Amino acid sequence: MTTHDPIPSATEATVMIHRTAALLLAIVAFALPGSVEAVSCSSNVTPSTPDEDFQIDADGTAQHLPTGLMWMRCDLGQTWTGTTCAGSSATFTSWGAGMRAVRDINAGVSDLDGDGAAGFAGHVDWRVPNIKEWLSIRENCRHTPALNNIVFPNAPLAASHYSSTTDDKSPMMVWRFDTQFGSAGLILKDDNIPRFMRLVRGGNGSSSYVATGRIFAHGFE
Template identity: 30%
Template sequence: MTLALAAPAVTAQTCRDAVPATRPDSRFITDRDGTVRDLNTGLMWKRCVEGLSGMGCERGKPRLLTWKSAMQQGRHTVFAGYADWRLPDQTELASLVEARCYGIELDAVSFPNTPAERFWTSTPAPYYENSAWMLHFGHSAISFGTESDVGFVRLVRDRAACSPASPQFCVIR
């Protein structure tokens, strides 16, 4: 028997203009290499959710991963000339939430086609062994997932991490 999972629907985003943006568009710089630089945190994000590609993240299908697989995904990813991608911690992932929007609660221009679903963080949850915190981008809820749960992944890196001082993370373009 084959179990087919439907691709998650991308939820329409509605933003309340009367509410000031918590994450203004000027904060994020979208680069042609498929990355987004956050000028406030100094982090560099993969623009697309794992499994998607293209400038508008229009190709492919978002991948659902267990926490263990999500952690490994970051360690084994080489993208845009960098090999030091990782799963974000709870605070880093929550820094993307745009509170004035609903449907999908993040900058949908900088991060297109993001499912309004649960995303893994690298932050362990204290409830069960091998559990971690997850953030739901549909309604900004924080919950935890166990080793049998699946979630989506958006990878991040520290922009300054790939340097002559840490050449093991650098990839020559």
């Protein structure tokens, strides 16, 4: 005589269906690229620059939707591999040298952006962000670095990045952004201390980051 498994009750069948559906959803979520990735926050703090605030493109750029700014996902000196930023960030010991490097990148004279072409990602109007633009992407839910680590992978854990904002009281000073804690402060433009750079372009003028006027040529401010 053949032994058959007992037919499950209606309740058991419903539980089995729910478990199967949950398993399928988990498999699908795992398979979708980026669907399970999110900025790593400390102590369940709500992120200030959540993943959905960015449009991430395969060319190594990310557009910050609240401001319309397009950012390089990597520091100058690093190379975008298609999935992450490889290599080490270039260092600059003077603000002027950094500004000249941006000019050379846009002109195709320098390849510090690592793409082997003039400009980056098809654009030749990259510039150094002003300090308000830097603060617009500060991630308050984490530190070391204080940036969205999904949007900006392999960012320096603790480093001062130049901004384009000169101090209004002293032309020898410039504002810098610290990626460790997301703080801003003044430094000398030429102090022989290595600094880092990350570039930006565009902006829709809808946020408080916008400067009131141009101070320098070539769009630097």
